[in-house]
Amino acid sequence: MPELPEVEVTRQSLAPVLQGARVRRVEMGKPLRWPLGVPPQSLVGCVFGPLARRGKYLWLPLHPGADAPLTAPEGGLLVHLGMSGSLGFKPKGIAHPRAGLHEHVRIHTDRGVLGLTDPRRFGAVVWSAGLAQAPAAKLLAGLGREPDDPALTQAWFHEQLQRRRSPVKQVLLAGDVVVGAGNIYACEALFDAGIDPRTRAHRLSRPRTARLLQAVRQTLLRALALGGTTLRDFRDVHGMSGGFQNQARVYGREAQACLRCATPIRRVVQGQRSTFFCPKCQKR
DNA sequence: CGGGACGCCTGTGAGC
DNA sequence: TGCTCACAGGCGTCCC
Numbered sequence A: 001m002p003e004l005p006e007v008e009v010t011r012q013s014l015a016p017v018l019q020g021a022r023v024r025r026v027e028m029g030k031p032l033r034w035p036l037g038v039p040p041q042s043l044v045g046c047v048f049g050p051l052a053r054r055g056k057y058l059w060l061p062l063h064p065g066a067d068a069p070l071t072a073p074e075g076g077l078l079v080h081l082g083m084s085g086s087l088g089f090k091p092k093g094i095a096h097p098r099a100g101l102h103e104h105v106r107i108h109t110d111r112g113v114l115g116l117t118d119p120r121r122f123g124a125v126v127w128s129a130g131l132a133q134a135p136a137a138k139l140l141a142g143l144g145r146e147p148d149d150p151a152l153t154q155a156w157f158h159e160q161l162q163r164r165r166s167p168v169k170q171v172l173l174a175g176d177v178v179v180g181a182g183n184i185y186a187c188e189a190l191f192d193a194g195i196d197p198r199t200r201a202h203r204l205s206r207p208r209t210a211r212l213l214q215a216v217r218q219t220l221l222r223a224l225a226l227g228g229t230t231l232r233d234f235r236d237v238h239g240m241s242g243g244f245q246n247q248a249r250v251y252g253r254e255a256q257a258c259l260r261c262a263t264p265i266r267r268v269v270q271g272q273r274s275t276f277f278c279p280k281c282q283k284r
Numbered sequence B: 001c002g003g004g005a006c007g008c009c010t011g012t013g014a015g016c
Numbered sequence C: 001t002g003c004t005c006a007c008a009g010g011c012g013t014c015c016c
Helices: A004-018 A136-140 A154-162 A168-174 A183-193 A206-225
Strands: A023-028 A046-048 A052-054 A057-064 A075-080 A086-091 A103-109 A112-117 A124-128 A266-270 A273-277
Touching: A004 A052, A004 A057, A004 A086, A004 A112, A004 A206, A023 A046, A057 A136, A124 A136, A154 A206, A168 A183, A183 A206, A183 A273
Parallel strands: none
Antiparallel strands: A023 A103, A046 A057, A052 A057, A057 A075, A075 A124, A086 A112, A103 A112, A266 A273
């Protein structure tokens, strides 16, 4: 599921209810990708600060509350939703007697319960003393620029693509040039830009890389405005589905007619991931 | 260093 | 109905 728009939808829907909430109890279910890194109960008494996002990672800062013990840590939780994760928040007063199936982290606060549901358990919740400290720093180290980073210029983007011999789709997916586009949005952006996903990145002309950058930004923004994509699992923290899945023009549409030229959409495999594209509208 | 394959897990849908 | 198989939104790690 979660590509950048879904993570940002999660951040935006969670921030108003979580910021200022004080941790009362932490329940851990089955192990996720990595261990939390601190004893869960050591977070009790901490208060959530302003939520941030970097790429597809969420950052939930925690600071010791006014009456917290001297041992209370300063830092936060780095959260990744993996392939199938989503965060939910049940406000105080609503019945929440037991964890749902696949709800592997529950953080009880004075305002309600934050839960991470993740059937495949590729996701993670990791304690870190800060974004610039281990282990967060290491996990974020290789990330590319944010789509809205002013430093992500057409010139810089083109220069980065010039250094890559891989198919452009895989460069987008790798996330070390620009973060945020996963399999769905990479396919959609390449369709919008009229670029064959198999094209080697370094062969793209300057105007075409400019078009691609524009398409990546516009695709991610549009998805965010629609509340993300819900193929199966994804919900915002209040349980609302996204709407972008109805807007996909190539993703998941193998053999169906291209909405622009009616040519059947093709599916190929690149780096063990499905790629969908229109063989007529998208050129090498 | 770039590039590619693997594996982590569970659920679902198609085909037999 | 029940089984097996392919496939699924991500990404760190290991190998060349």
